[in-house]
Amino acid sequence: MILIPRSKAYAADYEFDNENSKIIGNGWEIDYSVFGDIKLTISSLDGLKEWCYTKADDPAFEPAIEDFRTFPIVTIEITDDSISPVYLDGRIGSGISTLTDVIYPSTSKWEGKYVTLDGIVYSADGKELIFYPLGRSTETITLPDAVDNINSYTFRQNNVIKKLICNNIKLVGWWAFSNSSIEEFECNTLKNVGMDGFGYAQKLKKVTINNYDDSVIDLQPGAFEECKLLEEFPYKASVMNGVFSNCSSLESFTMLDNATKIEVMTFFGCSSFTEFNVPALVETVGGSAFEGCTNLKKITFNSTTPPTIYEDTFRNCPSDIEISVPKGSEEAYIAAFLEATGEDYTDNIIPTGRVKYALYVNGEQFYSDKLTIQCGEGTAVFNPELNTLTLTNAEITKGVNKYAYGACINSGIKDLTIEVFGYNKIANEAYTGDWDDIDGISTAEGCNVTITGSGVLDITQVNSAAYIGLGTWVNVDGGDFIIEDGTLITDKSITVNRNFIVKDGGTCSSKASVRSNSAGTIKVSGRGSLTASFINMGVPVMDEDEISKRDMKVILEGGELILSKGIFFSDASPDDDPRGYIQLIRGTIEIKSKASEGSKIADCPAEHIEIDPSFELTVEDFLKGEVNKSTHVWSDWVYYSDDYHKRTCPGDGTDLHPGHMEAKYHIWDKGSVIKEATVDEDGEKLYTCSVCGATKTEKIPSSATPTPTASPSQEPTPSQEPTSSPSAVPTSEATPSTVPTESPSPSSAPTESPSTEPTSTPDPATQMGKDGTAVGEGASLEAAEKAITSMTTDDDPAGSVFNVLQAKAAKVTKNSIKVSWKKPAGAVKFVVYANKCGKGIKPVKITEVTGTNFTLKKLDGKALKKGTYYKFLIVSVDKDNKVISTSKVVHAATSGGKVGNVKKITTKAKKDKVSLKAKKSFKLKAKQVAKSKKMKVKKHRVLKYETTDPAVATVNAKGVIKAVAKGNCLVYVYSQDGVCKKIKVTVK
Missing domain, CATH: 2.160.20 (Pectate Lyase C-like)
Known part of the structure; x- marks a missing residue:
């Protein structure tokens, strides 16, 4: 770009000389005396600047060209040889669509430096195209082979050009084709496209580099911004911010392997993108980099360390976008996306190599390593x-x-x-x-x-x-x-x-x-x-x-x-x-x-x-x-065979007449047990067709060999070790019978399997955790269950913690409460205890599950009541039936009554972060907000606080954080129904 020194102010003042058909300015004039050949003459450097250069320190100043951009000027003539072509760029005739010719003085200042060929200005050696008049009618332009540089603004707003062929071009200058009608750009080499070089060239469909040598092309900011018809750019390129912004037809782009950053808005609005690969060295993906990529189905990250992303990096991308990451880095990426966006991307982030299928059943998605989903007792x-x-x-x-x-x-x-x-x-x-x-x-x-x-x-x-x-x-x-x-x-x-x-x-x-x-x-x-x-x-x-x-x-x-x-x-x-x-x-x-x-x-x-x-x-x-x-008058459905029932139309007195008999499969009910199985004798189950009334029986094997049972009358009992059988996964109903057992009762003798051999550990019923409590880490499940089912208050049991499981009421209806929690490392199952809230009402064991949620619908065989509080405790257990962690008590109300639950928690911590020097303190002043102003949150427990590392910072019952030693930790503020606020604490 050519810069003009601004040593004085220029004012775009001019006057009309109607007698001579002229418009006269300061160092320039327009002669419109000859119809069809209106000429602009620039007679001084000041005139040039007043005509087309904006005053640097006065944003309100407009050059004269702004007033005459639509004036049908055909010729521009430069008469002052003090105006060197070094001052000229495309702005002199910018937007004047009628301009066809530029005339320059024949002086020594021009000789050996610049040449004009038919009104088009080149450098003397022919390597740089300096100026091209907008009024030329040529749609396909072929530049001389010597040209390797297209100057800034050269074809800006050129609404005639459709194709440019420039065999040896290396540089496309700033705004060279911006807002032009070019459709195709063809060359043999290309090294650099300046800022907005093709910006807003909304008809550009194709860029062809015939002899591309695999070298890297430098694309400056906005190089192809708003090129809405450009479908591909299959060349290696370093890209800056906004390079392909709103290129809505662009289907793909490959980043350089050594790229370390994807700039702001680089691919904003690239709505034809379906997949994108982020190189392993990328450390930052800028704001709005992929915003509006509405068809981006999959993005692959190759670094085990998540790059920095921003709240709007993936704004308005599909909600089910697949985010593929290196195996083992899933949790890091989940945390990075949560911190940046405030949203949980757990379901989107999957390890590379794992295939996600666009199919959900029972609230769960299918993956290549998860092709079976348990649905109640079926699959x-x-x-x-x-x-x-x-x-x-x-x-x-x-x-x-x-x-x-x-x-x-x-x-x-x-x-x-x-x-x-x-x-x-x-x-x-x-x-x-x-x-x-x-x-x-x-x-x-x-x-x-x-x-x-x-x-x-x-x-x-x-x-x-x-x-x-x-x-x-x-x-x-x-x-x-x-x-x-x-x-x-x-x-x-x-x-x-x-x-x-x-x-x-x-x-x-x-x-x-x-x-x-x-x-x-x-x-x-x-x-x-x-x-x-x-x-x-x-x-x-x-x-x-x-x-x-x-x-x-x-x-x-x-x-x-x-x-x-x-x-x-x-x-x-x-x-x-x-x-x-x-x-x-x-x-x-x-x-x-x-x-x-x-x-x-x-x-x-x-x-x-x-x-x-x-x-x-x-x-x-x-x-x-x-x-x-119709002519058919059908009979009722009746038994036809073991597999079918039939109905007939007796119009001709025979079942065999074509179209007068239909047969369909029996529709069997769930069946009922008519004879219970015992240790020595098989049982029997009766099924009835709901259409024709046909029946069939099925044997229930004797229980001499322990097998999982779905009988609703049996109470669940602890297994010697968890089973991987799909049929052993409990349903979301609060029905104890969905938990399979190894034996009819807890007192049954262990099998010969080595996994159930007695060990030298203490009596499971009395084995305490590492903290000396019955529900703390390392305690036996038996000890935890005995302690929990003996609780006569709504208080949290000693040894329970919040931050490991973070149990909460995820969803409530009039007759159900769904509780969810985190899965700690080593957990193979979770035991759910629940009951109504209230003193003297002890928690009872509801079920054991392997997933991280459970919906309670019934207690003691009765549906939950609307507008009623219920309490829950979750115990995570390892493969040795030892406690990993026990949740705090979750108190949640069903909907439909006058009481409700907490919507959110607010604190005085800005952006949920607190930075302190050692021995300094900060009061959170936490408050809970109810889901509805019409509903009262009945207090079963005040807001509680918990720190993940008391060696770094402590927090007391009033929410005062006190810095102890240099480091980082988290402080959780949580409500009685599990809603929490996570505060990041940094001690300097």
């Missing part, structure tokens, strides 16, 4: 090679918000098959009946789901049974829901984006509506069966231009369609261009009740209804609102 198993989810007697009670909607089964997989075996149930434990409750099955935009298998999927206590493919966008491909086998039962609606098909042996029974959008089809075929309240075609679309695509169809080409009300297209079918169609080809249709007087069973035109002659109903029947049935 959900994912096969990533086949994209198949197999549900076997699964009880799915939890949901998660992903892919824009929440669901108990939430899929981002394009084509997911769900196999059902046995009886499977989805019933959200957090269901409230509100419109924003989560769904049973939901998918990301454009994803499809197919149900198959011989079992049943029963969906209740959700907002919608299924919400497939987002449900509303006509112009989105995909969003099909197909039931080709198995049975789906629900009392909720089903909404699909595109097509809903029930075929082969599939059955769908809904007490609510079935809905598809205005480009969809609902079809029943084969032996399929669809029962619903009504069909609603044409979920409203957002774009009225999509009306032409509204070809909604309901097709029956086999099986049965049973509706309570009718088929409706009105929501998306304009009166002047109705689009609904009905085709009855074969099968059975029944509409159980008449439509109301004056209404129709189907609201599409008569010419859009096609009925095969085999049906005993007419188009008029639909339009009059009559009850309609």
Whole structure:
């Protein structure tokens, strides 16, 4: 860039000489006497500066060019030879789109230094392009081979240029192509692009370096900022801040291996990025570096030490972004992201090599090393090679918000098959009946789901049974829901984006509506069966231009369609261009009740209804609102074989007539024990088909060989050592029977396994912890349980600590409380104790779990009461049945009453940090804030404080931190329900 010394003030003053058709300024004038050839003459250096240079110390000063930028100036002539071309850059004609020629004086100052060729200025040796008039009409410009440097501003605001070929260019100057219309830049070599060199060149699609030699290109700030059509830059480059900011079509970029920093806003708004690799040497990822990368699915960090990141580094990136980190560094990255953003990225951060799948069941995600999720007494198993989810007697009670909607089964997989075996149930434990409750099955935009298998999927206590493919966008491909086998039962609606098909042996029974959008089809075929309240075609679309695509169809080409009300297209079918169609080809249709007087069973035109002659109903029947049935009159379902039941239509007196007999799999209930197993004798369990009443029995093996039991009548007993069997994982219900046992009672003799051999340790019932307490680290589980179940107050037991487990009430409803906690190193299981709050009420053992949360729904077989406080204690246990840590007592209230829980804790510590010199102190003055001003937090325990290292700093019961010795530690402030504030303490 050429700098002009500012030794005096310049004012853009000028006057009009109408007689001579001139505008006269200080050292410059515009002659408009010749129409079509308006000339600007600059006669002095002061005139040049007044024309196009901004006064440095006066931001309000505007050069004269600002007033005449749209004036049709064709020629600029320099008449004063004191104006050396060294003062010239693209600003002299910046934005003057009519300028075609520049004339310079022929003096010695120009000779040997600069040359003009047809009004274009070059350096004398031809290596630098100094100035190019904007008014030239050439769209494709080829520079002479000698040119290796394009000067600053040269093609700025040039709205004619589309392609530039410059074979040997090395440097593109500052703002050289900014705001221009260039689409393609082609060269053989490129070393440097100056600040905003191509900034805001929003039509630039391609940069081609034909003879690229793998050398590094220096990209200055904003070099390609706002180049929205640029799809790739496949060259090695060092990048500075904002280089590719808002390059929304750029799909990828590879950083240099030796890069140590990703600057501020480098990839801001790169919404086409899907993956990005951060080199191992990067120590800082700047603010907004990836902000707005809305399709960034995965980012890989290669350093075991997390780089510094900022609150907005990944702002507005997908909430489910996968953050891949070196194995063993997960906790460090979780802590780094939490500190920077205040958000928990635990579910996003996974070790390199571990594959995360876009599928959640029961609130958990599938990974390559976690393909089975326990669901009550059943399982959900994912096969990533086949994209198949197999549900076997699964009880799915939890949901998660992903892919824009929440669901108990939430899929981002394009084509997911769900196999059902046995009886499977989805019933959200957090269901409230509100419109924003989560769904049973939901998918990301454009994803499809197919149900198959011989079992049943029963969906209740959700907002919608299924919400497939987002449900509303006509112009989105995909969003099909197909039931080709198995049975789906629900009392909720089903909404699909595109097509809903029930075929082969599939059955769908809904007490609510079935809905598809205005480009969809609902079809029943084969032996399929669809029962619903009504069909609603044409979920409203957002774009009225999509009306032409509204070809909604309901097709029956086999099986049965049973509706309570009718088929409706009105929501998306304009009166002047109705689009609904009905085709009855074969099968059975029944509409159980008449439509109301004056209404129709189907609201599409008569010419859009096609009925095969085999049906005993007419188009008029639909339009009059009559009850309609086909020729088939089916019998009740009856036993057919060990696997099937059947129903028949006796119209011709035989079951064998084609289409007059249907068979479907039995739907077995959960079964009931009709004979208990003993040590010496097998038991028996009876199952009944809920459709035809058929029965079958199953043997319950004798208990001579200890096996896990699911009998609800048995109390849980401690195992000799934890089991890795999936069936031993307890469910989230507060049912003791979900904890498998090694033997019928605690007094049973140990097995011959070496792992259960007696040791020389003290009596487990009296073995205390390292701190001398029954619940402290190292105490036996037996000693801890005896002490906890003997507690007659709501106080914390001696030896319990907060910071290890950090137990808290994670979620409460009117009849449930979910408690969660951290997992300390070495923990193999957690024992949960709970009861109502109150003196004299002792905690009781509820269950043992291997996960880090538990939802209490019942106590002593009775549902929890609304607006009532309950207390919890969590004990973490190692493989030797020794206590690792015991939580503080968590006191939490169910919702629906006049009492509530804590929302947050505030302190006087700025940014949750305290820095002290030794022997100095600081009072936190902590306060707790209730979740609702209408709810009272009944006091069971005041705010408590805890330090992680009393050798560095102590904290007393009033929240006064006292510095002891140089170092760092954490001080926790926690409420009775586990809400906490973490204060970082530094002692200098």
